[in-house]
Amino acid sequence: MSSVGSVAGLQEPTAGSYLQLAALKDTGEEVGSRSKPGGDSALATLSTSEIIGGQEAQPHFRPYMAYLKIQREEKKRVCGGFLVSKNFVLTAAHCKGDNITVILGAHDITKQEQSRQVIRVRRAYPHQDYDNKPHNNDIMLLKLEHNAHLNEYVSPIPLPMAHQQMRPGTVCSVAGWGRTSAHNNLSSDTLRDPDLIYHDYNPSTMMCVGDPEMGRTVSCSVSQGDSGGPLVCQQTAQGIFSWGSEEGTPPAVYTRVSTFILWIQKTMRMLQP
Numbered sequence: 001m002s003s004v005g006s007v008a009g010l011q012e013p014t015a016g017s018y019l020q021l022a023a024l025k026d027t028g029e030e031v032g033s034r035s036k037p038g039g040d041s042a043l044a045t046l047s048t049s050e051i052i053g054g055q056e057a058q059p060h061f062r063p064y065m066a067y068l069k070i071q072r073e074e075k076k077r078v079c080g081g082f083l084v085s086k087n088f089v090l091t092a093a094h095c096k097g098d099n100i101t102v103i104l105g106a107h108d109i110t111k112q113e114q115s116r117q118v119i120r121v122r123r124a125y126p127h128q129d130y131d132n133k134p135h136n137n138d139i140m141l142l143k144l145e146h147n148a149h150l151n152e153y154v155s156p157i158p159l160p161m162a163h164q165q166m167r168p169g170t171v172c173s174v175a176g177w178g179r180t181s182a183h184n185n186l187s188s189d190t191l192r193d194p195d196l197i198y199h200d201y202n203p204s205t206m207m208c209v210g211d212p213e214m215g216r217t218v219s220c221s222v223s224q225g226d227s228g229g230p231l232v233c234q235q236t237a238q239g240i241f242s243w244g245s246e247e248g249t250p251p252a253v254y255t256r257v258s259t260f261i262l263w264i265q266k267t268m269r270m271l272q273p
Contacts, residue, residue: 065230080175086147088268101119135243164258
């Protein structure tokens, strides 16, 4: 798999068309500070944007991937997400909106593929402690209006055990429909999926990733996935893409899913009919 470049800025994401793939590997640097390198107290701008680079994913090889069309007041945007059961999608809390439609089973998002399923969201449930400034607890469950039809094109991804820790050096991957370059606004037509290196993360709610070709020289520097999309390690959804710097410099942060397993289970039970 090819590696990915850098992260785009904080503009509203430009929807890509085809699914892209990237991969990551952990190096061992803790994510806890919101400061810029050099001691600035906060990031000037954050990106909750999209995948940059990578290669076109094998069609329908990631049947858990979800494409979210979001309407919030007069604005429209897109996010990624992933199916965790027949009627729930997990994404980032910053992807909330007044109306959300989920597209499952898609590869080329511009085509009416027979495999795709379009389902409206009945209820969006962001984490009660989500803070949109530092993006703490950036996780949200979406209850679908009806069950997805599970098949070879649409199926959920397993979640990790509660508080499971990943070993530094683990190669993980992300996927999304975002732009193909940080230097232009062109979108890919199909899903893309680069390889990334999973970095060590702080032991609470966040984790960071980087380019495998840069090894331990990277500190949370590459953020390669649609907002709300999964960081997949050993065939489980270990992270949710939350935010990164406008320039693609450190940090690039994922919500650590294993921290929220009990919240996910409790919320799913509460939202079931």
